[in-house]
Amino acid sequence: MDYSQFGAMLPELIILGLFLIVFLFDTFCGEGQKKMLTPFTTILFGLATVAIWLIPSSGEAIFGGMYVDDTACKAMKAILNIGVFIVFLQSAKWTESDEVAIRKGEFYELILVTLFGMYLMISARHFLLFIIGLESASLPLAALVAFNKKHYESHEAAVKYILTAVFSSAILMAGLSYIYALSGGSLYFGDIAEAIASGSRSGLLIVGLAFLIAGIGFKLSLVPFHLWTADVYQGAPTAITSYLSVVSKGAAAYAFFIIFVQVFGAVYSDLWEWMMYAVIILTITVGNLFAMRQKNMKRFMAFSSISQAGYIMLGVMAGNFGLASMMFYIFVYIVSNLGAFAVISAIENKTGKLSMDDYDGLHKTNPWLSFAMTLAMFSLAGIPPFAGFFSKILIFTSVTSTGSMALYMLVLIALINTIISLYYYLLVVKAIWIKPGDAKVEAFRSSTGERIAIWLCVAGIVFFGLVPYIYDYCYDAVKTAYGLLI
Secondary structure: OOHHHHHHOHHHHHHHHHHHHHHHHHHHOOOOHHHHHHHHHHHHHHHHHHHHHHOOOOOOEEOOOOEEOOHHHHHHHHHHHHHHHHHHHHOHHHHOOOOOHHHHHHHHHHHHHHHHHHHHHHHEOEHHHHHHHHHHHHHHHHHHHOOOOOOHHHHHHHHHHHHHHHHHHHHHHHHHHHHHHHOOOOOEHHHHHHHHHHOOOOHHHHHHHHHHHHHHHHHHOOOOOOOOHHHHHHHOOHHHHHHHHHHHHHHHHHHHHHHHHHHOHHHHHHHHHHHHHHHHHHHHHHHHHHHOOOOEHHHHHHHHHHHHHHHHHHHHHOHHHHHHHHHHHHHHHHHHHHHHHHHHHHHHHHHOOOEHHHHOOHHHHOHHHHHHHHHHHHHHHOOOOOHHHHHHHHHHHHHHOOOOHHHHHHHHHHHHHHHHHHHHHHHHHHHHHOOOOOOOOOOOOOOHHHHHHHHHHHHHHHHHHHOOHHHHHHHHHHHHHHOOOO
């Protein structure tokens, strides 16, 4: 083996190096020095994020074409790193709590391992490497969900997560076995694409594709593979819930795009177009309808994230023309969703309150948190001039640019659901600003990490709604990687 090939995996090597540094610091430093673990890891990860953002992509395929580090992959990894950095900031106070402080090193180490797995999912061009990345990202997440060892809800959430993860992986592997047989015994994305394009459209291929959609759909919380989401989001620590809702979803969405557009694009109209129409419509609609009924803020955000996953999947339906729009949508979803979770986390850490009713009159005692939550809700709902509005416009435009009447109808249904989503997002705004009565959350000052996280999210919601820097960055990355004029 030519070990020099590992030099082309700079993003992965940076994350592994950071993992080893954090592990050694956590293992060998004394109790007094461990108080510095949280700022040390956060600052180091921030520097790693800047490095991954700035280093040029190698653009080469290594290990026989199993791994590719093109500009689009690097851009997606940089976007995920921004989300993880914000999660580290908003979870700093929680990791210093009496219950978690002794295990905070494990929190950072597990997060870094899952991020490494997501990197492999993004760059994989061989299903064996993709499965390694998928399991590296999934199994440590079960430990993270169960991180609050003394809480029954956390244990219950972890059991539900690991069981559904195991079954979804089994279904995914079954689908891959059918596709492996139909492609002449290859797991390379390119070989499978060529074999399927030149072969017959058998019933076994339909089953294999359906199983693939089900297996990856679990990671994305697509309906009907979403039933674990609300219970896991509610039972897991809020820091883990915020990580699950954005970073894990973003990596799975990009991998889904690569697999279905670049591997099975030749049989799109014949086999999996109708499947995705049904999945997207159900995901957006069911997520919206169930979000209306929620009073627990974490369950509310769970069904919101299910609906948002449907909008992200619209980018897949646009083919290669939708990749830049999908990446931009994921970035905006990260800053909007994490902005909401930063406020939820700050209030929970101070008061333990998680009900929407507890937010009544919040503006009277905590105007800054009220302002940040309102902007996050407006962005998630797609209200102009915030970033969420432009991300929805761009992804709708990319889908309709194909000219298909069926896709026009799909976008129309998504637009109707956007109007429906305004209702439940504005329920939070109504509780904060309009409902009469005394405030149920007393005035308090959030921690430094929480304030920085909120400021970053608010800046992202406002600034990138007006300045298209991130979209241009994604556009240039995709154009360089695939030579497309989007």
